[in-house]
Amino acid sequence: MLEEELEQEEQLLEGDPVTFQCPYCGEIMDIFLDPELRKQKVIEDCRVCCNPVELRIDWNEDGLLVEASRS
Numbered sequence: 001m002l003e004e005e006l007e008q009e010e011q012l013l014e015g016d017p018v019t020f021q022c023p024y025c026g027e028i029m030d031i032f033l034d035p036e037l038r039k040q041k042v043i044e045d046c047r048v049c050c051n052p053v054e055l056r057i058d059w060n061e062d063g064l065l066v067e068a069s070r071s
């Protein structure tokens with residue numbers, strides 16, 4: 001039983017887009033993150049205003065948390 005639940009969770013994480021809001025222009029964007037990027041920072045350029053957005057990625061029991069800030 002427990003093994004089945006874990007499998008489902010992994011599948012979800014792999015396919016889940018992450019939504020964040022650009023701190024410069026306010027655009028809402030989706031990106032797909034590698035589940036191996038746990039608790040890391042990535043820089044993603046905004047598709048609209050092209051400014052670098054720093055994403056702090058944190059996984060916890062509720063799922064994925066992303067904090068977007070100006071880098």
Ligand SMILES: [Zn+2]
Binds near residue numbers: 048
């Ligand atoms: Zn932007």
